Structure formats: structure tokens, C-alpha cells
Amino acid sequence: MSIQTVARQFVELCNQGKNFDVMRTMYAPDIVSVEGDGKETAGQTPVIQKSERWGEANTIHGEKVRGPFFNGPDEFAVHFTFEVTPKSTGKRVTIEEVGVYTVKGDKIVREQFFMTGER
């Protein structure tokens, strides 16, 4: 499978709101996830649990993914726009992020999130 195929499947599933299907089927067991503040989480299960906690803290109204955009043989990037209401504030906000993904052996082995300074 080419990185183009992996990346297009990623974007298609995310645009259907199937982010957890992506994490369960396309993430390597030893994936490393890097948050905007630089904090790293290692391992497929801890990374999924991190997203579950985010999903529990926010009501997600919509998600739009632009891309994929490619660099070199094994990296792609996407631009996310989320419409969410944090349960802590009750105030609906638009969140934009960039995600950079590294692919090895048809699996995503690293994700790195770039976040706005306002979050």
C-alpha cells in the first residue's frame, strides 16, 4: 500500500467522523503521539485513551479534514477544523489544528499536532 493510499483512507475516515476506526486499524502498536505542548504519549492503547478523554470532555458537532499533503517518502500532513463545545465552558468554539503523520509499513507510527496558541 502506498503512503498516498494510507493518507487518503485516513482523510476519508476522519471526514466521516470515524477517528477511532483510524486509531484502531491504522495506528502501529508502538505509535508515538506528540501534543501541541510537546508532550509525548507512546502506545496505541494509551493514545486511544487520550482521545477518548478528549471526546468525553467535549461535545463534537463536526470535523472537516483538508489534505492529505505529502513530504518525502513517509510523511503526510492534514489540516483539521473541529466544531466543539467544551463541557467545562458550554461555549461552542472552532478549533483548527495541523497534524503531521509518519507512515512505516502501512501503519502510522507517529503523529504530531500543531495547535493554535489560544487553546
Added chain:
Amino acid sequence: MSIQTVARQFVELCNQGKNFDVMRTMYAPDIVSVEGDGKETAGQTPVIQKSERWGEANTIHGEKVRGPFFNGPDEFAVHFTFEVTPKSTGKRVTIEEVGVYTVKGDKIVREQFFMTGER
């Protein structure tokens, strides 16, 4: 100067179409530029010349930059949308890209472009 200040100045100047001002004033002398295909260009002057060649090959109608988005202490990303007409085809197209930038000592020392597969 914080990376937030550097990144916001970058976005503001690019949204004014002042990309060459960015390259001349914000790029380190030993900047490395990585194109979508992985090819690297080293040095401020060669990197500016690469952009000059792109500018000569395309009529640029507009540029919009989303971001900046931050990861860790020294990286930011932006999402570009260019409206251009390549002189080779005469056909106007919209080009989207993601750029990832590394900042050291208030200067941009590395840029990495993520491009759509269709280019």
C-alpha cells in the same frame, strides 16, 4: 522574541504577499528548505532563488495563510492556499500546502513543505 511573535509576524507578512520580506529578514543564513518530494536546499540565498524561480514560472493571484499552529518549543505550522496560473499551462489553479517551520534564536532555520499529490 517568542516563537509566537515570530510565527505571527510570518503569517501577517505572508498574508500581505510579502513572502520575500519574510525570507530576507526572518530566515537564518543556513536555513534548510525541504520540498514536498524531499529535496533539500541549503542556505538563505539558494532558498530565495528557488522561490524566485517559482514566482517566475507562475502568475500569483492571491495567497491566504491559516495559522500559526504550534508544536513544542520551536516548531510552528501554517496552511497555505495559493491562487496561481502556471505560465506553462495558462490554467488557473488553487494550490493548498502545509508548511512546518523550525525557529532557533528568533530565525527560521528549517522549512518543510507538504504538498498535494496532484501537483
